[in-house]
Amino acid sequence: MKTAQLPPVRVLASVREQIESVLLEGETLSTFVEKAAVEAAQRRQAQQEFVARGRSSLAQARKSGKYYSAADALEAMSTRLAAARAAAQHSDDCAQDERQ
Incomplete structure (x- = not known):
């Protein structure tokens, strides 16, 4: 699978130090940032799907009149x-x- 590069992220030195202080053994800053980005994207996708289901349910309720x-x-x-x-x-x- 082809890989792609995320844009560099500028943070305060204290933020970098905080992240580095919680890295697991063998974990790199890059893998931490990648994992955080993937998890954030998954959360947003789940939120969007939740909202879509709610809107669909509301439309169905309005259509049927059953609440x-x-x-x-x-x-x-x-x-x-x-x-x-x-x-x-x-x-x-x-x-x-x-x-x-």
Whole structure:
């Protein structure tokens, strides 16, 4: 895969020192900056997708005239969370039984 270069980033000496002080063993300043840029881009993409889903949902609600209260939405999320926790617990229990 071809690589590309990001523009140089000018920062205060104290910022560079702060970053260098938290580098992991074997990690370079360049890899740190690259990782930070990729993670920031991924966060922004996730935010944009979230907003797009919200706008789509709003448009669908306006079209259908069917809206849900915050209480209904929270109840549905709580139910899904409880089911996911139960499934995770069951998976942990099965894994533990297999080790014994």
